[in-house]
Amino acid sequence: MTIEKELSCILAFFSFWFGACIASFLNVVIWRAPRGESIVSPPSHCPKCGASIRWWQNIPIISWLSLAGKCASCRAPISPRYILVETLGGALFLAAFLKYNPVYPFVWIPMVWTLLVAWIWIALMIAGSFIDFDHQLLPDFTTVGGMVLGLVFWLGCSIWLCVSGGEWTLANFFGFGWSVAGLALGFGLLWFVRWLGTMVFKREAMGMGDVFLMGAVGALYGPVAVLFTLIASSVLGSVVGFAMIAMSKAKLGRFTAIPYGPYICMACLLWIFCGEELVSWYLSLLGVR
Numbered sequence: 001m002t003i004e005k006e007l008s009c010i011l012a013f014f015s016f017w018f019g020a021c022i023a024s025f026l027n028v029v030i031w032r033a034p035r036g037e038s039i040v041s042p043p044s045h046c047p048k049c050g051a052s053i054r055w056w057q058n059i060p061i062i063s064w065l066s067l068a069g070k071c072a073s074c075r076a077p078i079s080p081r082y083i084l085v086e087t088l089g090g091a092l093f094l095a096a097f098l099k100y101n102p103v104y105p106f107v108w109i110p111m112v113w114t115l116l117v118a119w120i121w122i123a124l125m126i127a128g129s130f131i132d133f134d135h136q137l138l139p140d141f142t143t144v145g146g147m148v149l150g151l152v153f154w155l156g157c158s159i160w161l162c163v164s165g166g167e168w169t170l171a172n173f174f175g176f177g178w179s180v181a182g183l184a185l186g187f188g189l190l191w192f193v194r195w196l197g198t199m200v201f202k203r204e205a206m207g208m209g210d211v212f213l214m215g216a217v218g219a220l221y222g223p224v225a226v227l228f229t230l231i232a233s234s235v236l237g238s239v240v241g242f243a244m245i246a247m248s249k250a251k252l253g254r255f256t257a258i259p260y261g262p263y264i265c266m267a268c269l270l271w272i273f274c275g276e277e278l279v280s281w282y283l284s285l286l287g288v289r
């Protein structure tokens with residue numbers, strides 16, 4: 001094995017573990033942020049018996065398994081969602097590392113930033129999706145945070161190109177322009193869909209949070225990602241929506257609120273990890289390529 005390969009293996013393991021630890025913290029955010037509670041104090045405790053959770057009972061994935069999903073003092077069941085979110089966080093951080101592996105070519109600085117931004121965005125999407133599932137509400141730190149993250153990242157890339165090239169040209173700002181165009185398209189498109197839906201159904205068809213979330217997708221990944229995410233999220237949402245209606249016929253009315261945010265996030269993840277492959281597969285189906 002070459003040194004790059006060994007380093008990659010170690011960093012891949014670290015990526016999974018780091019993602020699981022971040023997701024463990026996100027579990028706290030998902031529970032406390034929508035309730036207006038502080039995310040730092042009081043320290044984690046069992047909601048049933050109030051026993052505080054020791055550090056060795058708070059190790060991602062491992063603790064839940066070793067406690068068999070039960071509180072150590074009162075044996076009250078701990079939701080399997082905790083281990084699900086932690087595993088999801090680990091898997092997505094690892095996937096992002098494999099996608100933007102900064103070791104090849106050996107420590108390429110911009111790739112480190114790309115990976116870091118992907119990790120932050122994945123964390124924001126996990127927290128936002130689960131909060132949206134629970135409360136039909138997308139937190140600002142996901143939607144506005146994503147937009148700011150995208151704009152700052154692309155502006156930083158453009159400035160870095162100018163500084164490293166020693167020349168301030170307009171061409172270096174293409175990335176930033178692409179990001180602004182993506183934000184405008186994502187926001188504008190969903191704002192229009194929301195307006196149209198409200199006109200047709202005579203009631204709020206979509207929350208403003210979804211409009212901001214699509215703006216964030218555009219600011220981070222550009223206008224093409226917006227179009228892909230819009231199509232893929234509607235397909236995913238319809239499939240799950242019809243499945244839910246089929247499974248529980250009486251419970252779901254025509255206007256039962258189904259949060260759209262998680263589907264935008266799932267579609268955005270599809271774009272990040274296999275967007276290019278899916279687009280070229282679709283084009284080959286049409287005979288374009």
Ligand SMILES: [Zn+2]
Pocket residue numbers: 046047048049050051071072073074075076
């Ligand atoms: Zn307990």
